Amino acid sequence: xxxxxxxxxxxxxxxxxxxxxxxxxxxxxxxxxxxxxxxxxxxxxxxxxxxxxxxxxxxxxxxxxxxxxxxxxxxxxxxxxxxxxxxxxxxxxxxxxxxxxxxxxxxxxxxxxxxxxxxxxxxxxxxxxxxxxxxxxxxxxxxxxxxxxxxxxxxxxxxxxxxxxxxxxxxxxxxxxxxxxxxxxxxxxxxxxxxxxxxxxxxxxxxxxxxxxxxxxxxxxxxxxxxxxxxxxxxxxxxxxxxxxxxxxxxxxxxxxxxxxxxxxxxxxxxxxxxxxxxxxxxxxxxxxxxxxxxxxxxxxxxxxxxxxxxxxxxxxxxxxxxxxxxxxxxxxxxxxxxxxxxxxxxxxxxxxxxxxxxxxxxxxxxxxxxxxxxxxxxxxxxxx
Numbered sequence: 001x002x003x004x005x006x007x008x009x010x011x012x013x014x015x016x017x018x019x020x021x022x023x024x025x026x027x028x029x030x031x032x033x034x035x036x037x038x039x040x041x042x043x044x045x046x047x048x049x050x051x052x053x054x055x056x057x058x059x060x061x062x063x064x065x066x067x068x069x070x071x072x073x074x075x076x077x078x079x080x081x082x083x084x085x086x087x088x089x090x091x092x093x094x095x096x097x098x099x100x101x102x103x104x105x106x107x108x109x110x111x112x113x114x115x116x117x118x119x120x121x122x123x124x125x126x127x128x129x130x131x132x133x134x135x136x137x138x139x140x141x142x143x144x145x146x147x148x149x150x151x152x153x154x155x156x157x158x159x160x161x162x163x164x165x166x167x168x169x170x171x172x173x174x175x176x177x178x179x180x181x182x183x184x185x186x187x188x189x190x191x192x193x194x195x196x197x198x199x200x201x202x203x204x205x206x207x208x209x210x211x212x213x214x215x216x217x218x219x220x221x222x223x224x225x226x227x228x229x230x231x232x233x234x235x236x237x238x239x240x241x242x243x244x245x246x247x248x249x250x251x252x253x254x255x256x257x258x259x260x261x262x263x264x265x266x267x268x269x270x271x272x273x274x275x276x277x278x279x280x281x282x283x284x285x286x287x288x289x290x291x292x293x294x295x296x297x298x299x300x301x302x303x304x305x306x307x308x309x310x311x312x313x314x315x316x317x318x319x320x321x322x323x324x325x326x327x328x329x330x331x332x333x334x335x336x337x338x339x340x341x342x343x344x345x346x347x348x349x350x351x352x353x354x355x356x357x358x359x360x361x362x363x364x365x366x367x368x369x370x371x372x373x374x375x376x377x378x379x380x381x382x383x384x385x
Contacts, residue, residue: 010035011128014055016045016072017090018064022113026059026090029117030124042067046075049082057127059111059120062091062102070105077106084134086127090115179364180313181218186360187309188217194349195305201345204301212270213302219274220281220306223253247290253278276300281307284341304343308334308350311342312357317366327358 012035015026020040027036037055039045041064049055058076062069069089076082086108091098099110108127111120192213196205224232227249231242238246257275261268280294280303287295299307312334315325325333331354338347350357 011056012037012053013124014039014045014048014058016040016042016058016064016069017061019061022061022090026115026120029120033121034124041065042069042072045072049076049085050079054082054085056085056131057124058085058087059090059124060087060107062089062093062098070101073102073105073107084131086131088123088127179366180317183360183364184220184306184309184313185214185217186364187313187357188305189214190353190356190360191305191309191346191349194353195345198345198349201301209273212273213305215270216273216277216302217306217309219253219257220277220310221249221253222256222274222278223249223251225256226252247282250279250282250291273302276302277306279303281310283307285343286340288341299343301343304346308342308346312350316361327354327361 010033013030014037015023015030016039017023017026018041023038023040027038030036037048039048043066045058045060049058060069060072069091073087073089076085076087083106087106088109088111089099089102089107090111090113091102092113102110108130109123111123189210192205192210195201196210227246231238231246234242254275257271257278261271261275264271277300279291280300283289283292283294283299283303284307285296285299285304287293312330315330315333316327318324331351334342334347335351338344
């Protein structure tokens with residue numbers, strides 16, 4: 001006893017032949033099971049196929065005046081919109097070389113004339129079953145690609161959230177705020193996009209790299225976790241010993257991120273940039289920075305970008321015991337430090353988009369609650385001193 005077949009969806013079959021009797025005969029065979037369209041020549045067939053409702057299968061005569069079946073098949077297979085539609089050649093040309101030529105052009109099958117109705121129906125059914133299977137496979141592949149993209153986006157979101165949480169642990173212990181990190185991300189992103197317009201920097205600042213910089217920038221001061229609170233919020237000038245201890249935060253930051261990477265057991269691109277930034281964002285173009293006294297292009301580009309963004313960020317926001325600079329004053333100070341403290345190319349990029357920096361600062365301002373957090377932290381440290 002044969003197993004019951006699953007109901008077949010009503011496919012559309014296009015029959016192409018220049019002989020009206022052939023069109024009538026073959027379409028008559030197919031109509032009980034399929035939607036049938038007919039075309040008396042190659043040009044009309046292409047119009048139908050490229051219309052709003054292309055067929056699922058094409059039965060195509062080879063020997064036609066004007067545009068023969070080979071030419072039609074070639075055009076179908078060269079067009080991404082129609083290349084997946086299976087083509088079965090119908091022809092009285094029964095030589096092996098003719099079949100090899102048709103199959104070599106991408107035809108799915110070959111039926112010789114005069115046609116045998118049972119063979120036509122069987123081969124049409126086989127090709128439509130194969131097409132349905134291919135379509136399902138393509139759909140599954142599309143779903144899997146979308147799922148991979150979704151999960152990758154989720155993982156990127158987790159990485160970014162982890163970076164912000166870790167960086168937030170550092171900023172929660174000094175006079176900085178959570179908004180400071182968000183501003184810094186957008187400052188660095190804006191600088192990198194502007195600098196990427198310069199031919200010599202474009203290869204190093206592709207869109208994926210800029211995205212990684214956006215995620216890595218908040219880690220610049222992660223090393224502050226290793227600095228005592230009494231130093232971070234001290235209202236009076238630091239002693240020489242305290243300054244030396246504070247200046248260990250870049251090396252501490254890099255070491256902490258290296259430990260994270262070792263635990264992961266693999267290299268993570270955004271962590272690579274985060275390590276660069278954490279270790280070198282306090283270096284200065286003229287070699288006067290710390291911890292290694294690097295100068296010029298020996299300083300990683302990622303750190304040179306963060307250096308300018310971080311200084312603007314620090315200068316223009318209110319802190320306990322420090323009056324913020326106006327935007328114009330901060331711009332002037334950074335411009336004056338061009339080719340001395342900061343990479344001249346980065347400063348030029350900053351000067352070109354200073355209005356964008358000001359807009360970012362307006363979009364992510366510190367709040368009254370942030371200021372009270374600073375006061376509470378200072379008082380808490382003072383009480384335990």
